[in-house]
Amino acid sequence: MTTNADADAVADEPQPRPRRRAPAGAAVLREDVTEAIRAAVFEELAAVGYARMSIEGIARRAGVGKTAVYRRWRSKLHLVLDIVSALAVQGLPAPETGSLEGDLRLLYEVTSRALRHPVASQIIPDLQAEAARNPEIAEALQKTVREGQDGVASKILAAAVERGELRGGVDVELALDLISGPLYWRSVVVRGGKLPKGYLGALARATAAGLRAL
Known part of the structure; x- marks a missing residue:
């Protein structure tokens, strides 16, 4: 069974086809994975607050790997500011x-x-x-x-x-x-x-x- 983490890892890799959809080497980020991460941020903030919130905790709640989070946001600060x-x-x-x-x-x-x-x-x-x-x-x-x-x-x-x-x-x-x-x-x-x-x-x-x- 393919998990969100596995699927996102595959989707985020450079896609050879179709060429016209993305430049060579571009990462294709799945929107459903992005939304799962955003939802996890809400849950994590409500549960532990900003100071104790971690990328690991967010990824765990979203059912993805940490790399899926870091492909989208540089840090937990940037992630939270996106929500704000x-x-x-x-x-x-x-x-x-x-x-x-x-x-x-x-x-x-x-x-x-x-x-x-x-x-x-x-x-x-x-x-x-x-x-x-x-x-x-x-x-x-x-x-x-x-x-x-x-x-x-x-x-x-x-x-x-x-x-x-x-x-x-x-x-x-x-x-x-x-x-x-x-x-x-x-x-x-x-x-x-x-x-x-x-x-x-x-x-x-x-x-x-x-x-x-x-």
Whole structure:
């Protein structure tokens, strides 16, 4: 019987045929094996936390060899940051509701759901604790989360300027902090837990008003 580890080992080897599908020497990585590894990361983080998590443990949970993990990620830090990127709405299309307040409200709804994810509630505080001790983790975590949020927020700002809801030349850095900061602070850093009814709508209105005042 062929295991995921055996199958991935074979699939990851250079494929002689068909030639047009991959350059000579390229590794062909099976998507089902990649997803099995990602699922194993969630389980391992929930079970032992970031500090005690190991590539060996992840590979064991996924039913693959360690080489299958290392073909995809250089380290457990890069692997976890890949997960954090997804939770931080990396690559999320910018909302297009037709108004600044509507776009902010939709962004906050999506972000709030991501932050309430059971794994996110464990991963993010755990990584924050590690970041306090490890500058490499701190820099990578900040870059990953910030890029995910700022990419969407920048598109919201650009659309609002184009519609005439915001003036041109707005302080982008300050605007991005104003958009992304309050919800993250409220949900992760200070209080956590369930948000009060109507909170996201009120936050969207207050943020829109603040952006107009910049």
